Amino acid sequence: AQSVTQLxxxxxxxxxxxxxxxxxxxxxxxxxxxxxxxxxxxxLQLLLKYTSAATLVKGINGFEAEFKKSETSFHxxxxxxxxxxxxxxxxxxxxxxxxxxxxxxxxxxxxxxx
Amino acid sequence: xxxxxxxxxxxxxxxxxxxxxxxEQNLNHDAMYWYRxxxxxxxxxxYYSQIVNDFQKGDIAEGYSVSREKKESFPLTVTSAQxxxxxxxxxxxxxxxxxxxxxxxxxxxxxxTVL
Numbered sequence: 001a002q003s004v005t006q007l008x009x010x011x012x013x014x015x016x017x018x019x020x021x022x023x024x025x026x027x028x029x030x031x032x033x034x035x036x037x038x039x040x041x042x043x044l045q046l047l048l049k050y051t052s053a054a055t056l057v058k059g060i061n062g063f064e065a066e067f068k069k070s071e072t073s074f075h076x077x078x079x080x081x082x083x084x085x086x087x088x089x090x091x092x093x094x095x096x097x098x099x100x101x102x103x104x105x106x107x108x109x110x111x112x113x114x
Numbered sequence: 115x116x117x118x119x120x121x122x123x124x125x126x127x128x129x130x131x132x133x134x135x136x137x138e139q140n141l142n143h144d145a146m147y148w149y150r151x152x153x154x155x156x157x158x159x160x161y162y163s164q165i166v167n168d169f170q171k172g173d174i175a176e177g178y179s180v181s182r183e184k185k186e187s188f189p190l191t192v193t194s195a196q197x198x199x200x201x202x203x204x205x206x207x208x209x210x211x212x213x214x215x216x217x218x219x220x221x222x223x224x225x226x227t228v229l
Contacts, residue, residue, distance in 0.1 A: 009154060032215050043118075043204055043220030044157075051215045090156060099164065100214030101147070101172070106156040 002027040002093040006105035014113050019063075019078040021108050023091030026072065033074040034092040034102065035065055044090060050074060052096070061085070086112045116141045118221035120205050125226045127192075127199070135190045135224045137205035144210060146188035147218065150174060151202040160203075163188055192226060200228045 007022040025031060032051050036044040048059025055067040065076045076089060088107045094100040118139045127133045139146065145164050149157040159172030163182040177196025182188055188207075192199045203224045208216035 034217075036218075041223070041225075043206075043222050044218070045220065046217050049215070049217065094214035094216075096214055098214075101159055101162060102214075102218060103159075104149075104157040106154060 002031050002095055002100075002103055004033075004091045004093045004103065004105040006089075006091050006108050008108055009106065010109045010111060012111040012113065013081045015083055016080050019076070019081045019085065019110065021076040021089050021091075021110065023065075023074045023076065023105060024072050025074060025091075025093050027093065027095070029096065030067075030069055032094045032096055032100075033065075033067060034094075035059065035063070035074075035076050036090045036092060036104075038088045038090065038107075040087075047076070047089075081110075081112050083112050083114065086110055118205055118207055118219060120203075120221035120224050123222065123224060125224060127226065127228050129228055130194045132191055132193050133199075133226065135192070135203055135205075135226070137188045137190065137221060138186055139188075139205075139207045139219075139221075140186065141207055141209070141219060142185070143207035143219070144185070145208045145216065146182065147206040147208075148172075148178070148180065148188070148190045149204045149206065151204055151223075157204065160190065199226055201226060 003026045034049045035047040091105040092102045147162040148160040161180045163169035179191045205221045206218040
């Protein structure tokens with residue numbers, strides 16, 4: 001079974017600073033990996049996904065993530081934070097063979113200060 | 115615009131009562147899912163359905179029931195057997211039922227509070 005661990009339940013940055021949200025996965029084979037974002041009292045929306053093509057994945061709103069097999073990581077980054085990036089971010093994993101459902105991490109709340 | 119509609123957005127219930135949360139999608143997606151979200155716990159899968167008239171238990175199915183009589187609809191009933199039902203419930207759908215690469219489309223959620 002696959003799982004993900006998100007390091008840090010809360011991350012605080014200043015507007016304009018680098019955003020780095022950490023996600024490590026556990027899987028016997030390289031899985032599919034996703035980042036979703038949730039704004040307050042809303043559903044989740046997809047930021048980006050890795051499905052075994054390019055290891056550097058670009059998503060919406062200037063976010064990107066790099067799949068590193070040697071480190072079993074899929075960290076999310078953005079060069080310059082905006083106030084509008086304040087939200088909760090979820091890393092998720094699924095298997096690549098047969099039918100597989102998504103398993104989510106516990107989430108990281110990103111706080112952006114002026 | 116296509117999407118997922120969840121209702122009601124807020125719901126209050128007394129202990130011992132069953133309650134049904136509605137989920138409707140007009141995306142023509144095959145698969146539908148119910149997740150429960152608690153603060154600091156992430157999302158946990160309750161039930162999912164890959165096709166009409168078929169559904170499978172997720173990680174925390176106890177105290178919940180579902181039906182899938184139509185492709186567009188996947189209602190969730192929270193029964194009195196669910197010991198701690200106060201939570202935010204999210205419905206989602208995906209286009210295909212055959213791949214873990216599926217992207218999920220989420221509804222806006224229903225917040226259930228048991229008094």
